[in-house]
Amino acid sequence: MVISHSPFLIAATEQEELTILNFFCAVLNSSVCHWYLQTNSPKYSRGYNRVEVSVIRGIPVPDPAHVPARQLREILDLVEDASQGELSNAIEERLEELIADAYGLTPAEQAQLRGAA
Numbered sequence: 001m002v003i004s005h006s007p008f009l010i011a012a013t014e015q016e017e018l019t020i021l022n023f024f025c026a027v028l029n030s031s032v033c034h035w036y037l038q039t040n041s042p043k044y045s046r047g048y049n050r051v052e053v054s055v056i057r058g059i060p061v062p063d064p065a066h067v068p069a070r071q072l073r074e075i076l077d078l079v080e081d082a083s084q085g086e087l088s089n090a091i092e093e094r095l096e097e098l099i100a101d102a103y104g105l106t107p108a109e110q111a112q113l114r115g116a117a
Contacts, residue, residue: 026079031099032100032103036059040058071101078091
């Protein structure tokens with residue numbers, strides 16, 4: 001018997017599976033997502049976030065279908081590079097820019113987010 005107490009993703013087709021997982025990996029590890037969790041999660045007594053299913057369900061995620069193909073391809077390539085052990089500050093910074101763009105954040109909002117992270 002298997003019981004899951006956490007959310008999980010299932011791609012509509014097997015062909016989309018790696019694309020969806022890598023895209024969500026980039027989004028969920030972004031400063032935008034971190035800010036959302038910091039802002040919306042209940043806190044433990046020492047200030048740590050209690051990441052609950054209801055909070056995770058509420059995380060706004062850009063629809064990959066609405067991300068320009070070139071931008072999506074770059075996100076996926078950078079996630080692939082990072083997963084192969086090639087994570088660098090340049091890769092992290094570029095992923096942050098691309099994810100912030102996918103959310104539609106203005107340059108001022110991006111700068112504010114960088115200051116808060």
